[in-house]
Amino acid sequence: MVNIRELDPSASPLDYYGSELRRLREEARLKQGALGGIIFCTGSLIGQIETARKVPTRDFSERVDAALGTGGVFSRLVGLVLRSQLPTWFQAYAEMEAKAAYISSYQAQLVYGLLQTKAYARAVLGVRTDGDLDAKVAARMERQRILDRENPPLMWVVMSEAVLHQEIGGREVMRNQLAHLLDLQGREWVKVQILPFEAGAHAGLPGSFNLLRFDDDPDLVYTEDFVQGHMTANPQALREGSLRYDHLQAAALSVKDSAERIARVMEERYGHHPVPDGRAMA
Numbered sequence: 001m002v003n004i005r006e007l008d009p010s011a012s013p014l015d016y017y018g019s020e021l022r023r024l025r026e027e028a029r030l031k032q033g034a035l036g037g038i039i040f041c042t043g044s045l046i047g048q049i050e051t052a053r054k055v056p057t058r059d060f061s062e063r064v065d066a067a068l069g070t071g072g073v074f075s076r077l078v079g080l081v082l083r084s085q086l087p088t089w090f091q092a093y094a095e096m097e098a099k100a101a102y103i104s105s106y107q108a109q110l111v112y113g114l115l116q117t118k119a120y121a122r123a124v125l126g127v128r129t130d131g132d133l134d135a136k137v138a139a140r141m142e143r144q145r146i147l148d149r150e151n152p153p154l155m156w157v158v159m160s161e162a163v164l165h166q167e168i169g170g171r172e173v174m175r176n177q178l179a180h181l182l183d184l185q186g187r188e189w190v191k192v193q194i195l196p197f198e199a200g201a202h203a204g205l206p207g208s209f210n211l212l213r214f215d216d217d218p219d220l221v222y223t224e225d226f227v228q229g230h231m232t233a234n235p236q237a238l239r240e241g242s243l244r245y246d247h248l249q250a251a252a253l254s255v256k257d258s259a260e261r262i263a264r265v266m267e268e269r270y271g272h273h274p275v276p277d278g279r280a281m282a
Contacts, residue, residue: 055135123169193252
């Protein structure tokens with residue numbers, strides 16, 4: 001006998017999603033297995049999502065909308081659900097990030113989240129995580145949807161060259177991540193600069209930070225420590241952040257030279273090299 005867990009739809013976006021999925025499925029007179037068969041998944045997965053034990057993906061939501069003829073209800077809800085999977089302290093930043101007209105980021109250790117591949121994000125988030133890793137990766141990928149909007153934010157990212165050499169997830173993951181950075185350079189609203197090792201001491205030594213600029217709201221500066229993030233519109237903090245970022249851009253390689261540095265590291269460090277017995281090593 002199926003154990004039906006009663007949900008409080010107001011408890012969370014995930015609970016609301018699950019209760020609506022159950023309600024609309026039952027209105028369509030479909031059992032979980034029947035709906036699963038239509039959208040190419042198991043009835044068990046339908047049950048887990050209906051009871052808020054599993055986080056739905058965007059692909060799942062789009063297939064459910066098509067199967068139940070909901071007019072896009074679940075495709076709209078899933079964005080809220082995935083955002084709720086972000087750390088509580090990060091959710092406010094993600095909301096402001098999605099509204100920003102211009103994003104400036106300096107990254108000392110990792111590729112900026114909006115530019116990460118799924119495999120790289122999984123390796124980063126998998127180091128220390130509680131709960132559903134798949135849901136956390138999906139939430140990070142959901143943030144990247146702002147880059148595909150009709151009017152995406154202008155984004156300028158300066159990264160330490162150390163980011164290219166810090167092997168996250170293995171050689172193949174890194175090669176694909178660096179290739180992704182090169183592909184993104186083809187978008188006119190995304191620019192990446194590499195701060196080379198030869199720059200020596202620089203304005204970014206205190207750590208990574210982001211600057212968000214808006215059409216109608218006050219600008220923000222965002223930093224993180226090992227516990228949580230900090231976001232402020234304090235004029236002095238904005239002045240200091242903007243000045244540091246200007247110095248970092250000036251010390252970094254040009255966009256063109258940065259692409260060449262990324263390509264060189266990709267091939268020399270993560271390319272396909274022969275091993276002594278003549279086989280290729282990925």
